[in-house]
Amino acid sequence: MDNIEKLRNSFAEALGIDKEKVEDSLEYNSIPEWDSVAHMKMVAAVESAFDVMLDTEDIIDMSSFEKVKKIVMKYGVVL
Numbered sequence: 001m002d003n004i005e006k007l008r009n010s011f012a013e014a015l016g017i018d019k020e021k022v023e024d025s026l027e028y029n030s031i032p033e034w035d036s037v038a039h040m041k042m043v044a045a046v047e048s049a050f051d052v053m054l055d056t057e058d059i060i061d062m063s064s065f066e067k068v069k070k071i072v073m074k075y076g077v078v079l
Helices: 003-015 036-050 056-061 065-074
Strands: none
Touching: 003 036, 003 065, 036 065, 056 065
């Protein structure tokens, strides 16, 4: 499994949605499943999947799947 799939799976599991719905245009609060509680589950899932510890600023900036891809690349993850 490549890293983009790993990230997509982390999102889907944390939000409880089909991974086909996880695309760049997916944004925070754009679907009922992505609320504040699911956001923190998603943060934990991403940190676990890539063995990173996200900074608070990055956690706040995680407003879309596209944005999260850019954030994890800052931590050396190749997508």
